[in-house]
Amino acid sequence: MITSEDFITSDISFENQDGVNGRTLLLTPKNKNGKFGLMYEHEKEVIKKRTRILCKKHSPQKVLEIGFGLGYTATELQKNKIAEHTIVEAHPEIFKNAEKWAEKYPNVKLVNSFIQDYEYDEKDYDFILDDRLEIVYEYEKTPRYKVNNKWHIFFTSQDLKEIKK
Numbered sequence: 001m002i003t004s005e006d007f008i009t010s011d012i013s014f015e016n017q018d019g020v021n022g023r024t025l026l027l028t029p030k031n032k033n034g035k036f037g038l039m040y041e042h043e044k045e046v047i048k049k050r051t052r053i054l055c056k057k058h059s060p061q062k063v064l065e066i067g068f069g070l071g072y073t074a075t076e077l078q079k080n081k082i083a084e085h086t087i088v089e090a091h092p093e094i095f096k097n098a099e100k101w102a103e104k105y106p107n108v109k110l111v112n113s114f115i116q117d118y119e120y121d122e123k124d125y126d127f128i129l130d131d132r133l134e135i136v137y138e139y140e141k142t143p144r145y146k147v148n149n150k151w152h153i154f155f156t157s158q159d160l161k162e163i164k165k
Helices: 004-009 041-058 072-079 092-102 157-164
Strands: 011-016 023-028 036-040 062-066 084-089 108-112 127-130 144-147 150-153
Touching (some): 041 072, 062 072, 072 084, 072 092
Parallel strands (some): 062 084, 062 127, 084 108
Antiparallel strands (some): 011 023, 023 036, 144 150
């Protein structure tokens, strides 16, 4: 675990790592040893496919997405013609990448904040996707999504079978 200050002042890089297939979005805190892998390039197709499955199943229109990462989920959500898309991202450099990405999408609202500091009402969204790697605050399981007032794990064993089809 690191502090919120360590998180927002950490360097971000996208590079190859030993033992990892493809590049990794890495967070390197300035005052700590080590790096944190935030997101992996090899996850892209699985994330895209799972997002398409969830959009087909739930037809979300008002989405809250927690964590932008490399934008894989955000891009796939946009392909499903959602009406409103709020993205909450705490890291300033990742937020800048999200701003550049969002220039193509007029229905996107970006919030540079930790989700714990952002005031919102879950009832305002019909789909909440929480896909952050939690290294600052502890909470239940990630990634997860909420639809019909119930939280679900993003990748259950049944979901992975469906993705492999």
